[in-house]
Amino acid sequence: MHLNDRLKHRLPVALTAAVALACSLWFGCGTTNSNQGKPFANSAVTETLLRNGDQLTIRVDFGGNQPPQANDSVVDENGEVSLPLIGRIKAEGLTTSGLAERIQANYVPRYYVRCNATVMATIRFFYVGGEVRAPSRYTWSEDMTLLKAINTAGGFTEYANRNKVDLLRGDKKKTFDCEELRQHPVKDIPVQPGDSVYVPRSIF
Numbered sequence: 001m002h003l004n005d006r007l008k009h010r011l012p013v014a015l016t017a018a019v020a021l022a023c024s025l026w027f028g029c030g031t032t033n034s035n036q037g038k039p040f041a042n043s044a045v046t047e048t049l050l051r052n053g054d055q056l057t058i059r060v061d062f063g064g065n066q067p068p069q070a071n072d073s074v075v076d077e078n079g080e081v082s083l084p085l086i087g088r089i090k091a092e093g094l095t096t097s098g099l100a101e102r103i104q105a106n107y108v109p110r111y112y113v114r115c116n117a118t119v120m121a122t123i124r125f126f127y128v129g130g131e132v133r134a135p136s137r138y139t140w141s142e143d144m145t146l147l148k149a150i151n152t153a154g155g156f157t158e159y160a161n162r163n164k165v166d167l168l169r170g171d172k173k174k175t176f177d178c179e180e181l182r183q184h185p186v187k188d189i190p191v192q193p194g195d196s197v198y199v200p201r202s203i204f
Helices: 003-027 096-107 146-152 178-183
Strands: 055-061 069-074 080-083 087-090 116-121 125-130 136-139 165-169 172-176 196-199
Touching (some): 055 080, 080 096, 096 116, 125 146, 146 165, 172 178
Antiparallel strands (some): 055 069, 055 116, 080 087, 165 172, 165 196
16 A cells, blocks of 8 residues: 555544544543442432431631630520520521531621531430330431331330320320331331330230
8 A cells, every 4th residue: 555545544543543532631521430420329428407406516616816616505496506696596407517507607797707617416316115125215317207216125015005105295295006007107107306205004
């Protein structure tokens, strides 16, 4: 093959390779990573929304020579927490990071030039007592229900009145028939942090 013919034959191939290389470097369209731009499946963290009764540690740093302030606070019955200078602010329904942002917005620029707030919620609990095999305080999770709470506490004793189980939330009490809930799981009742489940003793 004549030299010019060989050059003509190789030029499109070389040009195609050069374009592909430039595309890979500029646009990142070389080897495709299916996870690019997406979080790993097990790396997503869902923050729980704050509720009444949640115990919080709030740390506020204003920079400069002023030492950071740390406050232990409880979300009260109005869904609020109280902090120096800014007073009461709404916390219920926010995540811990959302509350931190709200705190910062209340301090800056009204009181300080800058502010860095962090909010940490203590571990949440629920309580199970009465005629269960292991009455105690247990760590709460978002999928906790009345039947799951009883199972967490070891299940009913042989003396339990399964038809009249009390769920106490603050100053309110409701009674549920757990046998009915077992037959109709869709009716199972969510348990919230701070709730108390009490299983009475059967009279028979």
